[in-house]
Amino acid sequence: MGLIVQKFGGTSVADVEKIQNVANRAAEEKANGNDVVVVVSAMGKTTDKLVEMAKDLSAAPSKREMDMLLTTGEQITISLLTIALKEKGLDAVSYTGWQAGILTEPVHGNARIMDIDTDKIKTDLAAGRVVVVAGFQGITEDGEITTLGRGGSDTTAVALAAALGADKCDIYTDVTGVYTTDPRYVKGARKLLGISYDEMLELANLGAGVLHPRAVEFAKNFGVTLEVRSSMEKERGTVIEEEMDMEQNLVVRGIAFEDQITRVSVIGLDNSIGSLPTIFTTLAKHHINVDIIIQSGTGTDKANISFSIKSSDLKETLEVLESNKQLLNYQEIESETGLAKVSIVGAGMISNPGVAAKMFEVLASEGVQVKMVSTSEIKVSTVVAEQLMVKAVEALHDSFDLAKVAIES
Amino acid sequence: MGLIVQKFGGTSVADVEKIQNVANRAAEEKANGNDVVVVVSAMGKTTDKLVEMAKDLSAAPSKREMDMLLTTGEQITISLLTIALKEKGLDAVSYTGWQAGILTEPVHGNARIMDIDTDKIKTDLAAGRVVVVAGFQGITEDGEITTLGRGGSDTTAVALAAALGADKCDIYTDVTGVYTTDPRYVKGARKLLGISYDEMLELANLGAGVLHPRAVEFAKNFGVTLEVRSSMEKERGTVIEEEMDMEQNLVVRGIAFEDQITRVSVIGLDNSIGSLPTIFTTLAKHHINVDIIIQSGTGTDKANISFSIKSSDLKETLEVLESNKQLLNYQEIESETGLAKVSIVGAGMISNPGVAAKMFEVLASEGVQVKMVSTSEIKVSTVVAEQLMVKAVEALHDSFDLAKVAIES
Structure with missing residues (x-):
């Protein structure tokens, strides 16, 4: 009732x-x-x-x-x-x-x-x-x-x-719920019975696609319990709420991934305080979505900045950067296509400092080179070669025990 | 402006x-x-x-x-x-x-x-x-x-x-306007430059079909000048308004007609005050639209009633009448299909008492027998054999000079 x-x-x-x-x-x-x-x-x-x-x-x-x-x-x-x-x-x-x-x-x-x-x-x-x-x-x-x-x-x-x-x-x-990773790619993918708002947010943003991040955020702010479930099957779906009773022992709750990623590096950028905002404001004006951003300051007056974009945005990104070369005052642009993003997500990471390290170890042991890294409190994202994406996801899915814990109801 | x-x-x-x-x-x-x-x-x-x-x-x-x-x-x-x-x-x-x-x-x-x-x-x-x-x-x-x-x-x-x-x-x-009659049937049909609300109402009700009677009535009540015109052609259409300056000499403004009409006669009906309402209330309850109604009282205690319906309603009409025979208390039902309705419409009729007579003369001279008649102040409707419908319309269109007066702008 x-x-x-x-x-x-x-x-x-x-x-x-x-x-x-x-x-x-x-x-x-x-x-x-x-x-x-x-x-x-x-x-x-x-x-x-x-x-x-x-x-x-x-x-x-x-x-x-x-x-x-x-x-x-x-x-x-x-x-x-x-x-x-x-x-x-x-x-x-x-x-x-x-x-x-x-x-x-x-x-x-x-x-x-x-x-x-x-x-x-x-x-x-x-x-x-x-x-x-x-x-x-x-x-x-x-x-x-x-x-x-x-x-x-x-x-x-x-x-x-x-x-x-x-x-x-x-x-x-x-779909019947939220999965540890995309079951179309990874055979061992399992449906999660529960997940927290923040974990769902990271998974949604990373392309899990079953639920819009904005709705998850709204649910989180107002404490609305969500259940993602199938309109055709009667089985229980995935409950999204603040308090997680089930599967609490899981450090990593899910693995998200996305192909067709390109890394763009701006080399020899003027190391002034205005360079960073200028570059990304210029790109944003052209509706180019930038994901991971890495700045490697060299202590000198020149800096290198790398960021990841969807490969489909590469042409326009290069045009925007070229046409603003004078304004941005950099030496050269370098880019690498054929990349993918693989991310592990889990609220348990906050209290487990070794999670990122374990991720890198697993990837290294599979011969997967990490090209870029970005971390949040409950997520570690890596950029790897596109053809190694599924291999990386499968290895991480195994290593973080995701195939074992989730139960079909 | x-x-x-x-x-x-x-x-x-x-x-x-x-x-x-x-x-x-x-x-x-x-x-x-x-x-x-x-x-x-x-x-x-x-x-x-x-x-x-x-x-x-x-x-x-x-x-x-x-x-x-x-x-x-x-x-x-x-x-x-x-x-x-x-x-x-x-x-x-x-x-x-x-x-x-x-x-x-x-x-x-x-x-x-x-x-x-x-x-x-x-x-x-x-x-x-x-x-x-x-x-x-x-x-x-x-x-x-x-x-x-x-x-x-x-x-x-x-x-x-x-x-x-x-x-x-x-x-x-x-269509480019309101015509003296349906140009698909009568070659000499001409577009009217002007017509009054009442004339348009009679034509609309009689099936001219370009403008809904309800809208014409609304326009009449609020004095809104209407023009019916083509969305594809640039030419002037037909103006509908209260005051008619043009073509004022026309006694008959247009001729409407409709085929697939059936006459139904209820013979030997009990000549009490309640018979007439009972019959038509019963039909209305079954959503059967009755058009022309003629009652021929005989001075005795029995009356005959004839009315016209769409031929497609005949089967249901007969069923309704049969199943209510006891209530309606009549002797027999007779019906005639293969009929059509031909009507002349014109506000000028009010002051021209001979218009109906002229109509009957024209029809008689063409060998068209009139089966039913109904008149209003600005309209005379006749029911004739369906196969003579177009012949009747053409003869009336000629005799009332409709081919001569209307001008294309």
């Missing part, structure tokens, strides 16, 4: 049959005696089709009008899902973002939620209704429709769970 | 190219120095596709949820059109029904407009913006999304024109 917020993404509502499946999942939770709020995304490729039409009309369509356009996607899903729920004999009602009282800042395309007026939803829940809310969207104080940007539906679900004081927010997706 | 409301239907915005064409039409009006409000419907077959998905989920989907679902159609069009307008360098903004302040009664699927709060639109127009409004939709006082039913976008356009005190409401469609 509690309140559950369920979130289903675009692939889980891609067609009429899948929408019926979602209705079944909501009905089961309701039959368990829980109040249920369902948050849904746009159906499958709806958003892509809408974007395509807009792009046919304008290379740079107005952000306000794109919000008007794209929010129709979730509105279609909520009404169809509610029709499906009513057909099953449940009382249900659909709300767009603005009807659900989701107030955002006045920014188009990437607005943050400021407040949620939950009166209407609470009344419906008290009357026994399943409430179906459009994810990804909100409204400003001036009545302008806004969208929340990438991961928006996850954020809507978590924000609603926080505002309603829900017992749990279930994120339904096309 | 004035304010023009333009309305474009689904076929006029069916794809990206057509939306660009609509943007051009709005831009031209703006370049003429006018303020412009554009009302649009959902793109082409969008509504049909949405209805189909809903029907896949439920045979009788909730009306509230259908309103939630279908209103996305116009929201897609308004944002795309606004993107197209901005691409042309015009300042423009899109509003859904609720953003445009279109308040309706709390009825789903067929709501009437109660009030329009035009503050926002007026501010935008004063700032030089083209305002693009979603047709067919509104909002209740409680924040529920409603739709206006058939002809809803026409009604939205006329209601906005009335509320804004617009100089004109242009209804863009796939």
Whole structure:
């Protein structure tokens, strides 16, 4: 007997049959005696089709009008899902973002939620209704429709769970949970029963891709318990919460990796206080995402800076650096493609100083040369040769005992 | 220098190219120095596709949820059109029904407009913006999304024109105007330059189909001047207004016709005061639309009643009458299919008592037998054999001089 917020993404509502499946999942939770709020995304490729039409009309369509356009996607899903729920004999009602009282800042395309007026939803829940809310969207104080940007539906679900004081927010997706590493690459990958917000954040940022970091951060800040689970399978998923009872002994909880990484080095940079900010501000202006940054000061008036980027950004990165050579005042640029990033993540690292060292040892024993390193309190990232990526991940997965501990429920 | 409301239907915005064409039409009006409000419907077959998905989920989907679902159609069009307008360098903004302040009664699927709060639109127009409004939709006082039913976008356009005190409401469609009769059947059919509201109402009800009667009635009540014109051709259309300067000498303004009509006669009905209402209430309960009704009282205690229906309704009509034989207390039912309705319409008839007589003479001289007659102040409808329908229309079109007076501009 509690309140559950369920979130289903675009692939889980891609067609009429899948929408019926979602209705079944909501009905089961309701039959368990829980109040249920369902948050849904746009159906499958709806958003892509809408974007395509807009792009046919304008290379740079107005952000306000794109919000008007794209929010129709979730509105279609909520009404169809509610029709499906009513057909099953449940009382249900659909709300767009603005009807659900989701107030955002006045920014188009990437607005943050400021407040949620939950009166209407609470009344419906008290009357026994399943409430179906459009994810990804909100409204400003001036009545302008806004969208929340990438991961928006996850954020809507978590924000609603926080505002309603829900017992749990279930994120339904096309995988059965969060894994120790990507099971498509590593046979021994196991589903985790539990993980902390911070670990999930590091894994999400590193490309695990099941849950948007912004939603995890929101959940962490408001103490919302999340569960990542499959919309097709009935098995238990991965619970994300602050207190971790299970698998507490694990120093490393998961291994994330990403290929197509390139290292760029700026050699002989003027060693003044302004060089570092100038370089990265210039790149940021061109929307080039820089990941790991390493500065090797030499004590002289010249410094070398290395950073990693996605290989697809290399051409533009070199152009930006070349065209700003005078401003940046460096001697030369060097780059290396064909790299990958491999990271170990685990909250237990904080109290285990030897974890990074063990990682380097394992990699060395496999003949994997580490090209760059970056560490946080719960993560160690290394950049290695792309063709050794899977080998490195497998070795680390074994060495940190990840194949042994996680249990399928 | 004035304010023009333009309305474009689904076929006029069916794809990206057509939306660009609509943007051009709005831009031209703006370049003429006018303020412009554009009302649009959902793109082409969008509504049909949405209805189909809903029907896949439920045979009788909730009306509230259908309103939630279908209103996305116009929201897609308004944002795309606004993107197209901005691409042309015009300042423009899109509003859904609720953003445009279109308040309706709390009825789903067929709501009437109660009030329009035009503050926002007026501010935008004063700032030089083209305002693009979603047709067919509104909002209740409680924040529920409603739709206006058939002809809803026409009604939205006329209601906005009335509320804004617009100089004109242009209804863009796939024909170039209102014709003296259907040009697909009668070669001599000519476009009318002008027509009165009442004449248009009779023509619209009789199946001319270019403009919904409800919108015409709204325009009449609020004195909004309408022009029906082509979204593809630049030529002048047909102006609909109270005062008719042009073609005033025309007694008959147009000829409407409709095939697949069936006459049903109820013979030997109990001649009590309750028989007539009972029969038609019973049929109305089964959503059978009855058109012409003729009662021939015989002075005895038995009466005969004849009425016309669409032939497609015959089977159900007979079933309803049979199953209520006891209640209705008649002797027998007789029916005749293969009929058509031919009507002449013109405000000038009121002061020309011989018009009906002339019509019957013309039909008789062509060997067309009149099976039923119904008259209003500005219309005479006859039911004739279906295979003589076009012949009858052509003869009437000639005899009432309709081929001579209308001028192409």
